[in-house]
Every structure is written in structure tokens, then in C-alpha cells.
Amino acid sequence: MTESVVLALGQQAVTVMMLIAGPMLVASLIVGLVISIFQAVTQINEMTLTFIPKMLAVLAAGALAGGWMLNTMVTYTEGLLMHLPDFIR
Secondary structure: OHHHHHHHHHHHHHHHHHHHHHHHHHHHHHHHHHHHHHHHHOOOOHHHHHHHHHHHHHHHHHHHHHHHHHHHHHHHHHHHOOOOOHHHO
């Protein structure tokens, strides 16, 4: 296995990881931003106010994008396992 193969595998793994985590992170970011703006406008400084809405947003994003995320992981894993004999050389 050459250095370029290892770097390509690492790059693909990071790309797949970002794609899979993306929908839930973006949902959490948007909800957190909206609640932060609401807190700034109303001057409510309650730290626990963001916890439940963020949790619900992450769950909703996981439910909506779960099939796509699972398909992405399965496709990546199948490709990795199919090319496993090539990596050993």
C-alpha cells in the first residue's frame, strides 16, 4: 500500500464523515443561532433554553436524512471492502 493510497483513503473517510454529520450539525447550528438571536432580543440569559430545541432539531434531521446517511455509509463501506485486495498489494 503506497502513501498516495493511504492519503486517498483518509480523504474519502473524512469526506464521508462530513457528509454524514452535516445535516445534523447544520440543523443544530441553525436552531442555536435562532435561539441565540431570540435570547439577545428578549435579554433572556438562560443557558438551558437551547438544549431541547437543538436536541429535537438533531433528531428531526436524523429522521429526515437517516436513509441517505445510511446509504452513504453503506456505499463507502462496500467500496472499501471491494477494493480491500488491492490495498494489500
